[in-house]
Amino acid sequence: MAIGYSIILGVVGLVTFVHGEVIVYGAFTGFYTLLLSRGNVALALLAGFAASWILGVVVNKICYQPFQQRGREVALIATIGLSITLRSSAQVLFGTQQKFMPDMFQNRFFALGDIRIAYTQVFVFAVVFGLCLLLQRIITKTYFGMALRAVSMNKKAAALLGLDVNRAILLGNALACGLGGISGVLLGMYYNAIHPLMGASMAMKAFTATVFGGLGSITGAAIGGFLLGIFENFAVAMLSSGYRDIVAFLILIAVLIAKPSGIMGRRGVELS
Amino acid sequence: MKPARKSIVLIGLGAVISLAIPLFLKNEYLLRVATIALLYVLLASSLNIINGYSGQFNIGHAGFYCIGAYTSAILAKKFGLSFWVLLPIGGFAAATSSFLLGIPTLRLKGIYFAMTTLGFSEIVRLTVLNWQSLTRGPMGIPGIPSPELLGMQFRSNAHFYYLILGINALMLFLTSRVLGSRIGRAWSAIREDEAAAQAMGIEVFRFKLLNLAYGAFWAGIAGCFYASFASFISPDSFTLDEGFSMLAMVLLGGQGTLLGPILGATFLTILSETFRTIAQYRLIIYGVAILLTIHLRPQGIAGSVFLRQIETARESFQVSFTKESEVDVSYS
Numbered sequence: 001m002a003i004g005y006s007i008i009l010g011v012v013g014l015v016t017f018v019h020g021e022v023i024v025y026g027a028f029t030g031f032y033t034l035l036l037s038r039g040n041v042a043l044a045l046l047a048g049f050a051a052s053w054i055l056g057v058v059v060n061k062i063c064y065q066p067f068q069q070r071g072r073e074v075a076l077i078a079t080i081g082l083s084i085t086l087r088s089s090a091q092v093l094f095g096t097q098q099k100f101m102p103d104m105f106q107n108r109f110f111a112l113g114d115i116r117i118a119y120t121q122v123f124v125f126a127v128v129f130g131l132c133l134l135l136q137r138i139i140t141k142t143y144f145g146m147a148l149r150a151v152s153m154n155k156k157a158a159a160l161l162g163l164d165v166n167r168a169i170l171l172g173n174a175l176a177c178g179l180g181g182i183s184g185v186l187l188g189m190y191y192n193a194i195h196p197l198m199g200a201s202m203a204m205k206a207f208t209a210t211v212f213g214g215l216g217s218i219t220g221a222a223i224g225g226f227l228l229g230i231f232e233n234f235a236v237a238m239l240s241s242g243y244r245d246i247v248a249f250l251i252l253i254a255v256l257i258a259k260p261s262g263i264m265g266r267r268g269v270e271l272s
Numbered sequence: 273m274k275p276a277r278k279s280i281v282l283i284g285l286g287a288v289i290s291l292a293i294p295l296f297l298k299n300e301y302l303l304r305v306a307t308i309a310l311l312y313v314l315l316a317s318s319l320n321i322i323n324g325y326s327g328q329f330n331i332g333h334a335g336f337y338c339i340g341a342y343t344s345a346i347l348a349k350k351f352g353l354s355f356w357v358l359l360p361i362g363g364f365a366a367a368t369s370s371f372l373l374g375i376p377t378l379r380l381k382g383i384y385f386a387m388t389t390l391g392f393s394e395i396v397r398l399t400v401l402n403w404q405s406l407t408r409g410p411m412g413i414p415g416i417p418s419p420e421l422l423g424m425q426f427r428s429n430a431h432f433y434y435l436i437l438g439i440n441a442l443m444l445f446l447t448s449r450v451l452g453s454r455i456g457r458a459w460s461a462i463r464e465d466e467a468a469a470q471a472m473g474i475e476v477f478r479f480k481l482l483n484l485a486y487g488a489f490w491a492g493i494a495g496c497f498y499a500s501f502a503s504f505i506s507p508d509s510f511t512l513d514e515g516f517s518m519l520a521m522v523l524l525g526g527q528g529t530l531l532g533p534i535l536g537a538t539f540l541t542i543l544s545e546t547f548r549t550i551a552q553y554r555l556i557i558y559g560v561a562i563l564l565t566i567h568l569r570p571q572g573i574a575g576s577v578f579l580r581q582i583e584t585a586r587e588s589f590q591v592s593f594t595k596e597s598e599v600d601v602s603y604s
Contacts, residue, residue, distance in 0.1 A: 062563065066567065073386070077523065077562060080331065081558075081561075081562030081563040084516055084558055085556050085563065088556040204391075204394070211387075243398070243402055245394070245398055246395055249392075249398075250391075256377070257377060
């Protein structure tokens with residue numbers, strides 16, 4: 001999820017508030033597909049990806065494209081507006097109740113000594129890991145990936161070299177949202193439950209992980225997400241579970257103050 | 273001469289209408305809505321001081337509001353302090369907290385500062401939620417005493433209406449004075465071009481901090497009023513969405529105008545109150561309002577075309593600037 005966020009930030013050069021809602025819509029699409037297809041997980045992931053991809057295109061049309069010539073604050077405001085609208089619509093569409101995700105492994109697990117590991121956890125981890133590798137390849141090896149990186153470094157120069165900047169931004173954003181949708185489905189499987197309001201805090205965490213790891217760096221986003229998870233669990237162990245969410249915000253502020261480029265950041269993407 | 277006379281007429285008209293409302297509105301519910309609308313006028317105006325005049329981008333205004341409300345509620349319950357003492361205390365508590373936020377983070381630009389204000393707002397809310405020994409956490413604080421003046425208790429909605437009207441009038445008067453002074457002009461200069469302002473000898477950081485504290489002060493006062501008006505507060509009243517609602521009001525009305533937040537807050541409060549029965553649609557209204565405003569009329573209802581011209585002028589400047597830096601890159 002943080003990885004999807006990192007692409008948006010790096011490529012579009014924008015902070016988005018809609019990502020949480022993208023995750024929610026992806027998760028619900030996956031959930032309904034899972035119900036309809038009687039537990040076909042691959043189909044659910046694909047549906048989540050597709051739905052969020054479409055949503056990403058919509059977000060791009062509403063929030064980014066009209067405001068490219070204006071300040072980034074304007075686009076940020078637009079994403080806030082869209083985020084509120086989508087979140088409330090989600091409550092109307094999907095109801096305010098929690099939905100329980102069927103577990104495809106019937107809660108089976110295997111034991112490693114004293115540690116019990118559920119198959120679902122393994123599956124989620126494997127998918128995430130696979131996606132990371134795939135994404136890394138796309139970004140570094142393919143033409144599309146190179147276009148994305150070029151645009152994220154310098155839009156004008158990329159345009160001068162004959163790249164269709166708008167198209168790259170559109171695709172990058174759609175891809176990022178699609179990944180968000182997959183992560184929504186995966187999160188639903190991991191926690192066994194999804195909720196229309198679960199997006200907001202997750203988007204903040206994704207953002208924190210991205211900033212923490214370094215804007216625009218995929219490896220950084222992965223490491224940032226991992227470290228954030230560890231810190232949060234430390235906080236829960238030492239204080240109380242209520243303080244879990246505070247940790248993310250404290251880290252966010254601390255990183256922004258101390259080292260805005262993040263741990264793996266490259267210069268130039270931050271503060272401009 | 274003429275615009276001045278026009279604004280005097282406008283102010284007079286506004287004063288007469290707002291003073292007369294309780295005489296005609298006998299319905300308690302409608303009067304309550306009017307009071308809430310005025311509360312949001314205060315909040316949106318205080319946010320506008322920060323966002324509209326010095327160009328900081330604060331999206332976590334609910335945090336200051338929360339601090340003001342909880343400070344006064346706790347002090348009122350524990351020490352029985354009177355409302356009139358708590359009003360400034362709530363304001364100063366919020367202003368002090370704004371120093372805590374502002375000193376480390378104000379040198380961040382635009383969206384990064386925005387993210388820290390958002391984080392701040394959530395930290396405040398979560399702390400209130402978890403610090404149960406002091407704030408009773410999710411249960412909230414009930415039974416906050418209502419204010420008293422010359423032996424008279426503020427009970428009815430009309431009393432509270434006049435109280436918040438008075439606070440608003442004071443805020444608008446003071447703010448218009450401040451904005452006309454050297455301080456206010458420094459804020460506008462920072463908004464238009466920070467580097468140029470610094471070159472003209474304005475201590476940018478100090479004035480930004482002052483601006484943030486001034487805006488937070490009035491949000492704290494609004495919180496204090498809310499605590500005694502509702503007589504019950506809980507962390508649920510100070511979510512991020514609350515801050516976003518204020519942002520929507522400021523944007524819809526027009527940033528950087530005194531009139532804008534008044535219009536925006538009144539309009540949106542009444543509109544969302546009309547749809548009260550379907551609570552889920554309330555936030556949709558705010559979201560759509562934000563989107564429509566920035567697409568159709570970015571300067572807001574009351575915003576002038578003039579602001580827009582400045583914006584485009586600044587853009588062309590930035591474009592030429594980036595072009596030069598690109599040339600530098602290609603040579604190095």
